[in-house]
Amino acid sequence: MTASANDPLVRFVNVQKTYDGENLVVKNLNLDIKRGEFLTLLGPSGSGKSTCLMMLAGFETPTHGNILLQGNAINNVPPHKRDIGVVFQNYALFPHMSVVENVAFPLTVRKMNKTDAKAKAQRALDMVQLGEFGERRPGQLSGGQQQRVALARSLVFEPQLVLMDEPLGALDKKLREQMQIEIKHIHESLGVTMVFVTHDQDEALTMSDRVAVFNDGIIQQIDDPATLYECPQNSFVANFIGETNTLCGEIVSSDNQACAVQLPNGVKITAQNVAGHGAGVQTAVSLRPERVQLNDVKPDFANVFEATVIETIYHGNHVRVALDVGGQKDFRAMVRAGNIHADLNPGHKLYVGFSADDCRALDPASA
Numbered sequence: 001m002t003a004s005a006n007d008p009l010v011r012f013v014n015v016q017k018t019y020d021g022e023n024l025v026v027k028n029l030n031l032d033i034k035r036g037e038f039l040t041l042l043g044p045s046g047s048g049k050s051t052c053l054m055m056l057a058g059f060e061t062p063t064h065g066n067i068l069l070q071g072n073a074i075n076n077v078p079p080h081k082r083d084i085g086v087v088f089q090n091y092a093l094f095p096h097m098s099v100v101e102n103v104a105f106p107l108t109v110r111k112m113n114k115t116d117a118k119a120k121a122q123r124a125l126d127m128v129q130l131g132e133f134g135e136r137r138p139g140q141l142s143g144g145q146q147q148r149v150a151l152a153r154s155l156v157f158e159p160q161l162v163l164m165d166e167p168l169g170a171l172d173k174k175l176r177e178q179m180q181i182e183i184k185h186i187h188e189s190l191g192v193t194m195v196f197v198t199h200d201q202d203e204a205l206t207m208s209d210r211v212a213v214f215n216d217g218i219i220q221q222i223d224d225p226a227t228l229y230e231c232p233q234n235s236f237v238a239n240f241i242g243e244t245n246t247l248c249g250e251i252v253s254s255d256n257q258a259c260a261v262q263l264p265n266g267v268k269i270t271a272q273n274v275a276g277h278g279a280g281v282q283t284a285v286s287l288r289p290e291r292v293q294l295n296d297v298k299p300d301f302a303n304v305f306e307a308t309v310i311e312t313i314y315h316g317n318h319v320r321v322a323l324d325v326g327g328q329k330d331f332r333a334m335v336r337a338g339n340i341h342a343d344l345n346p347g348h349k350l351y352v353g354f355s356a357d358d359c360r361a362l363d364p365a366s367a
Helices: 049-057 099-109 114-127 143-155 173-190 201-207 225-230 235-240
Strands: 010-018 024-033 038-042 064-069 084-087 161-165 193-198 210-215 218-223 245-254 258-262 268-272 282-287 293-295 303-314 318-325 328-336 349-354 359-362
Touching: 010 049, 024 049, 024 218, 038 049, 038 201, 049 084, 049 161, 049 193, 049 210, 084 143, 099 114, 099 143, 114 143, 143 161, 143 173, 173 193, 173 201, 193 201, 201 225, 210 225, 210 235, 218 225, 218 235, 235 245, 235 282, 235 359, 245 268, 245 328, 258 282
Parallel strands: 038 193, 038 210, 084 161, 161 193, 268 359
Antiparallel strands: 010 024, 010 064, 210 218, 245 258, 245 282, 258 268, 282 359, 293 349, 303 318, 303 349, 318 328
């Protein structure tokens, strides 16, 4: 069976995985990976994301279902015959080999002659800006440089797919952010399909064409970063991607687009009816802190409440404010430093305002 150019490069079809025969780490996964895309598998520890990557790489075997590569089932194909490059968090470089020998290793395994293998390895090192370090040993390089060597090695044999399992986890914050941009640029220039595993939400949003959010072995939502952040489909996604205020209450009226939610203190909120529930159903309203307006004068919003400042934390370009809103003391607002229209000293009373379009009534069962 041969796949056409418009078909997904990879398909997970009803894939399950258990290690003990009882508990499913991956539950009935159906996932298509597009050709040339940068897809990130994001989720907390134990959510099943790394297991999916290891099954795709060939280091684990599905308990049930099929994994297709270019339309062909690869469940029983050994890793070295899958034409897939893999980058691990610990780099997995050979300490006794030079950098260029490390990068050339996949080519020598494939019986390429040494001269051609070294030339291709040198080009791969040039691509990750390490061309002058070819004769050094891995131990003579920094962590970021070693990570680039591992990336060059995964790309040198021109695979159709590159897998990365938390590859930046051991790097410091500044270097990690630099490597995120470098990997993104390499992906854009080569057009190779990349699947990246991380538990870092900012990393996923920064690098990806699409992000699949995992929890308990199930994809909760898969979307482009902007849609994932702005339009979470359930409470787990809303809370895991970025920061959000969660206000739990009961829907008292609804239509297809909007609903009114009554909080335990009797206050009502107008929100988008994302879950699609009718009156009488419990819901969790999600509201991003940066969408909250603070003002000493009552603002013109669909949702306006009196609040008391509990704490203000200065972050340079923005201020984070903890508020007591109707007895809920963990309410957060994020205000840009040049857009403050209220006294933010602790104990000060002010108004909180936000649009109905900025808050979403979600299913609390998904939290």
